[in-house]
Amino acid sequence: MxxxxxxxxxxxxxxxxxxxxxxxxxxxxxxxxxxxxxxxxxxxxxxxxxxxxxxxxxxxxxxxxxxxxxxxxxxxxxxxxxxxxxxxxxxxxxxxxxxxxxxxxxxxxxxxxxxxxxxxxxxxxxxxxxxxxxxxxxxxxxxxxxxxxxxxxxxxLPGAPLDGGRVLHALLWWRSGDRSRADRGAARAGHMLGAALIAVGLFGTLLWGWLGGLWLLLLGCFIVAGARQELTFKVARVGLRGLLVREVMTPEPDLAPAWMTVGEFVEKVVLGSRQTVFPVVTFTGAPIGCVSLFNLMTVPRARRSVTRIETLTVTRRPVRVLASDDEAIRLLEQPIRGLLIAVVEGGRLVGMVTSTDLDRILGQALLRAGTNAVG
Incomplete structure (x- = not known):
């Protein structure tokens, strides 16, 4: 966020x-x-x-x-x-x-x-x-x-992602012993609750004025979106079981040396690369963040020869680092910082996982689990 x-x-x-x-x-x-x-x-x-x-x-x-x-x-x-x-x-x-x-x-x-x-x-x-x-x-x-x-x-109120939705999820899980079934039940309850608030908000706009109705409408939209996102995340965790980071990452990506100028980097690396995001590394090869094509395009042509990559780095230390043999489910533990997660072996960056990679594996995980977002 x-x-x-x-x-x-x-x-x-x-x-x-x-x-x-x-x-x-x-x-x-x-x-x-x-x-x-x-x-x-x-x-x-x-x-x-x-x-x-x-x-x-x-x-x-x-x-x-x-x-x-x-x-x-x-x-x-x-x-x-x-x-x-x-x-x-x-x-x-x-x-x-x-x-x-x-x-x-x-x-x-x-x-x-x-x-x-x-x-x-x-x-x-x-x-x-x-x-x-x-x-x-x-x-x-x-x-x-x-x-x-x-x-x-x-x-x-009994619906994800509210606390009452998690209480409902715990009770459903307790009763059935099936966590996935409880996931779906809490998400459906959240979707129904959000839809009800949206309806009341639209109707209330006519009765109470735009402020009260708009607030309920906003809460309803938040609950519907939150219920869908929470179920998607939980189902994705199931779908990612058994996968390793090496099966998800982009291996041996093109790197952006922090000390290199933008002009030199564009000529030597960017114009011949298929990537849109580049890990930024130090002299030792340690990742300190990333730079994107958009970041590079913000530098005027006249200043490319004097602007170093390190000044454009999106994320500085600490960079989130995983190993290639880590379970892929660890990719969901925290949001991706600065558009990528660095995969390091022996102190050397051997791969990266971008937000696009994560979107792809989440979609594949949902398909593997045989579900849609709200199911």
Whole structure:
């Protein structure tokens, strides 16, 4: 995902924010300061609303982080590795490096996030009871309780990719003992849930105005797309079993020496190559990233003789590296960085896996598994 801003680590887990999370925070503050708080406490100077709106908005974003941290910490307690937490415009996501080994673990990890949100809602509501009534802070705390209540309940809706969809998946898996069957059941539920939200959003646009209907429409589209993507990923994992990276990679690719000028590289390598992406390597042959035809075309002809490849490198260290005899299923562990994964043997780059290669093997995996995206 592009536009990611690292925020640091919490309990040893990297926390990041997509640029859309900043838009979400700004929207929350704007709605609180411009609409919610003035309606709850009318007649005050507008300068009083905005500081409370900023604090309440910050606390809500923090509650989203707590929701995701609950997933991550319980997953780690259950023996699952967590790679990162990412906040974005529709909430957040916890990226696990591996799937649950049994339905009980999946159920606990999935359910703890919504329960954390409901716990925050209960705590905020109890706090509002002991605060002075008819004050801006009390109104903000009630709003915070309400939003976390809605967040927790919404995430418990039974459909992938929501937490409730994973709870449903765990229960179906537990009952049938068939993980693939549970995959399909949770995906179908997510598809139906998303379609229902889209329908309600379209209908609601006529009744509530465009803002409320558009929000439900957006959520519905997100759920439908997420359900399809999640099932595709899980089926692809089954289809990739038994394959090795060497069967997927592009072997002995043309390389881009970091010290070479663009003009020299274009004349000596690019014009005679079938590749559109080139691994960038150092003097020792270690990969540090990649450069594409598009990157090269951005350099004016007059500057090609003085511009070095290293200045155009898309991804710098650390570059994701695999061995040729690794299982191909490892290609799905993390997104491809900078358009490729380097395959290294004995310190020398012997192959690469590009995003195009990954798309190809995912399609082949789905065909091998005998399914479509939603099945």
């Amino acid at each position: 592009k536009g990611i801003l690292p925020l640091g680590t919490v309990a040893g887990i990297p926390v990041r924010a997509h640029w859309s999370a900043l838009g979400l925070a700004a929207l929350i503050v704007a709605v609180l300061g411009g609409v919610v708080l003035p309606r709850a406490m009318p007649g005050l100077d507008h300068r009083h609303y905005w500081p409370v709106a900023v604090v309440a908005g910050g606390l809500f974003v923090a509650s989203l982080l707590i929701h995701e941290l609950a997933h991550a910490l319980v997953a780690r307690w259950c023996g699952l590795k967590t790679s990162s937490i990412t906040l974005w415009g529709l909430g957040g996501s916890t990226e696990l490096e591996e799937e649950a080994k049994n339905p009980r673990v999946e159920l606990v990890v999935a359910a703890v996030g919504p329960l954390a949100s409901l716990g925050i809602a209960a705590l905020a509501f109890l706090t509002s009871l002991i605060m002075p009534r008819a004050t801006l802070p009390a109104s903000a705390v009630v709003w915070l309780a309400t939003m976390n209540l809605l967040l927790g309940l919404f995430n418990l």
